[in-house]
Amino acid sequence: MRTLVLLPGFMCDNDLWRDMVPDLGRLGQLHYGDVYHDDTLEGMARRVLAETPERFVLVGFSMGGFVARVLALMAPERVAGVAFVASSAREYTPAERQRRLQGNLPGDRPKRAHPGVALGLHPDRERDPVLLERLRDMQRRLGSEVRARQSALIRKDGYADLERIACPALVVACRQDRLRKLEETERMARSLPHARFEVLEDCGHMAPLEKPHELAALLRDWIERTGL
Numbered sequence: 001m002r003t004l005v006l007l008p009g010f011m012c013d014n015d016l017w018r019d020m021v022p023d024l025g026r027l028g029q030l031h032y033g034d035v036y037h038d039d040t041l042e043g044m045a046r047r048v049l050a051e052t053p054e055r056f057v058l059v060g061f062s063m064g065g066f067v068a069r070v071l072a073l074m075a076p077e078r079v080a081g082v083a084f085v086a087s088s089a090r091e092y093t094p095a096e097r098q099r100r101l102q103g104n105l106p107g108d109r110p111k112r113a114h115p116g117v118a119l120g121l122h123p124d125r126e127r128d129p130v131l132l133e134r135l136r137d138m139q140r141r142l143g144s145e146v147r148a149r150q151s152a153l154i155r156k157d158g159y160a161d162l163e164r165i166a167c168p169a170l171v172v173a174c175r176q177d178r179l180r181k182l183e184e185t186e187r188m189a190r191s192l193p194h195a196r197f198e199v200l201e202d203c204g205h206m207a208p209l210e211k212p213h214e215l216a217a218l219l220r221d222w223i224e225r226t227g228l
Contacts (some may be wrong), residue, residue, distance in 0.1 A: 001028055001029055003028055004029070005033050006033060006064075009064055027219070033051075035067055039148075040153065061086060065085065074166070081168040082167060082169050084172070085207055089161070122203060127202065130218065163192070175200065175202065182199070
């Protein structure tokens with residue numbers, strides 16, 4: 001049976017995928033990658049590989065997409081296909097690196113002037129109490145140690161590396177993503193040899209929370225069309 005390995009974003013746990021589980025479960029067994037106990041992308045990738053079946057379809061959201069890129073190059077014989085959702089291969093600027101080392105989430109500084117707002121969400125949903133609480137709950141459950149490890153990740157430019165990923169790929173951008181420029185994600189699709197590029201409309205960065213069924217439908221269609 002097909003296995004889907006799901007890699008979450010920064011300070012997101014398995015609840016990120018909750019609304020997608022019924023749809024994704026029809027595609028195969030779901031495995032949640034452990035990206036909580038390592039402070040390097042390589043360490044995260046090795047841990048995921050050690051805990052997953054021999055061959056699988058890889059789905060990386062945001063930070064998970066950075067891990068997915070490293071993993072797909074580390075063990076290409078095990079990755080049947082890879083999907084990158086709201087992700088990038090851009091290197092951090094020195095300022096972004098410093099903010100991460102200080103433990104700040106993307107958008108933290110603007111948010112201080114606008115309490116109760118999640119800039120990772122579409123502007124029309126940035127104050128949605130249900131979504132805000134889900135985001136806060138994930139951060140509370142993961143805690144400060146996970147936050148420190150994930151904040152310490154070094155992200156080097158990886159666009160050239162994408163050219164060496166030969167398996168089928170899906171790249172999904174979100175039209176109203178305020179944390180990830182669409183051009184960054186679109187560039188990933190151009191760099192991958194066998195990529196399909198899709199844009200989720202009316203969606204902020206947090207696609208699995210905001211558009212779970214639409215995202216699952218894109219994954220299903222891609223998997224079926226490529227015969228993964």
